[in-house]
Amino acid sequence: MNNSNKKELYEYKLDLLYYGISISKDCYNTLRKGTNNQINNNDYITTKGLIIVLDSKVYVNANLNNDSYYKIDILNGLYILKYKDLIICNVDIIQPPQFALQLTKISNGEPITDYVNIHGDRIRIQPIEGCANKCKFCDLNKKKYKLHSINDLNEAFIYDMNNVGFRHVLISGGSPLNRNEEYKYLNDVYEFFGKKYGNKFPIDIMLVPRGLNIDSNNYEGYEIFLKKLKEWNISGLSINLELYNDDYRKKYIPQKDFVGKEKYFKFIELAVKIFGKGNVRSCIIIGLEDIQDSLKAVEELCKIDCMPVLSPYIPNDDETFLPKPEFMKEVLLKSKEIADKYNVELGPICDSCKHNAIHFR
Template structure:
């Protein structure tokens, strides 16, 4: 295929990926007996949030799969979806209302998942893995799979971190991670699987004790990997004392994330009661992002938005403002997660979210950002923005096949 044909194919696959992200994908769990989950292929481990549309305590599911062109699609199980993965003639096929769309290939299990920390904790229960383009992957670590805002009745209304813990932590053996465990897991992932980015996150801890903990983790990762710059992102709540941000930079984190979540002031107050109470409110949070942008530099700070709760115009205004000061934004689609206060609500239709991704991508290009910038600040390299950048920069696997064909033709 020509490059234009490849681009056309990839944009069509991107459209389907977006729809599956919104609607989820059905599957008879029995078909995965043909897949060596937990062996050759990667199984879901619920380290932080349940992103499937239904819980599934009694069986495992895959983490994700790839389209023929090489776009990765996270597996969001929903038994009610018109999209379904079936096992047909020895291969897995994505279908819509019974019509076959294309075969899919599931994520391979990373090598480090088969190893354990020095205290015996499996690395798969410490650091989750997601693959990206151009040979780079990310490990995302939730140091804590619970949030203390629950105790005060101040949970973010879209969040299900505490519900996920209640459902899966005992079944899957997931708990608090200490710095040594994290350092050992990251070192193994970098060494064995070519991982190039670490994302550290978790819920609020009483008295905001997570601040010093993050600094201890950075030191442990540096010690275990031998890297002063391990390309780490610290995902934090806005500190009341902004000088703490300098400490994260000095500790060795390359990037910082402060997720504002909502741009509209009224939505912010209604949806994020704990962030208002614990982090000085919306204006202080924005001030913290502005300060972090000066400390870390262009493309080294991000803020997440839960796209689909507030009006699109409001979210785009926030994305534009942050991009203008060198800050990138995540705008992944809001999923009314199981166990969240907004469970049972409806996110906007797929077209709404696809338009959001295209508009944000144009904003980021206008301010000079690249795939690598977005890779370095995201918790996983599988957002639609990653795909759009990767198509632009021709680093999606399909382009590799085309370039190889061109080399052969020139011989």
């Protein structure tokens, strides 16, 4: 291969999402190691890779794969990405922070990573361990369902604020059981972090459409709840449609399917009205359903000024497969055309958070 055969950086990103990355011995030796000599943190199916930055521009969450032809090596003291013998570009490596590699604990003896995690420049707060939902592609619901105390979450958050640093916050973790005490608990978490830290850091929440309590899961209740979140200093929302095709929704995301697509779109529309364009996004999983279904999802979201986030399907079984790089490229280019038509950006906005999304950066 000579330089004229080189692809665009984003095409390498799609390749790396698919093939993963191998690490040369020299490179491995320079990296920080965890308790098992690991160099990354296997915390969640979409974030368990190593974040690398291609040519200081394009962020990729690349899974470690010794068999990949893509390799990070060292040349003249700098990290470089190679495909076989071809040098592609310089890379930066963003390893997980020390507390994640070393499984540092908070005062109750549990690892900080049970409560918060940092990826790039964002901290993720996880109020619920496990999940009430049973999305087929997710492994979070395999963990025992448990609510974390706000004190413990705050202790872990303060540790990271003092020892690591971050630019913005996402409150995510598992979805709640349909019980008023769980709704109230999450409301308390949103209010606590929003009021205490919302003026210092932008805080986003990832959630399924809901009202303030289980009896207000209707349009009026949605609006009241969303206004409350805004009042509590929450900056943005991630309301993930995941899939568009009803058969796939039933099979892969039964609880979200039960809420109904119509309610998702209404909740998202209200969220955009209250939080503003550019502050509401929605993940679409690419590679399970037909491309036309994914593009319909993109169009329906763009129509209501919500940013679509294209997320590659990551299988956790032997029957399904990651989408091929060419497939991701086709969806990306067609989605961009649709998004441009509606003057909407493909999300997420933060470059570092694009690491696991199908994107140009």
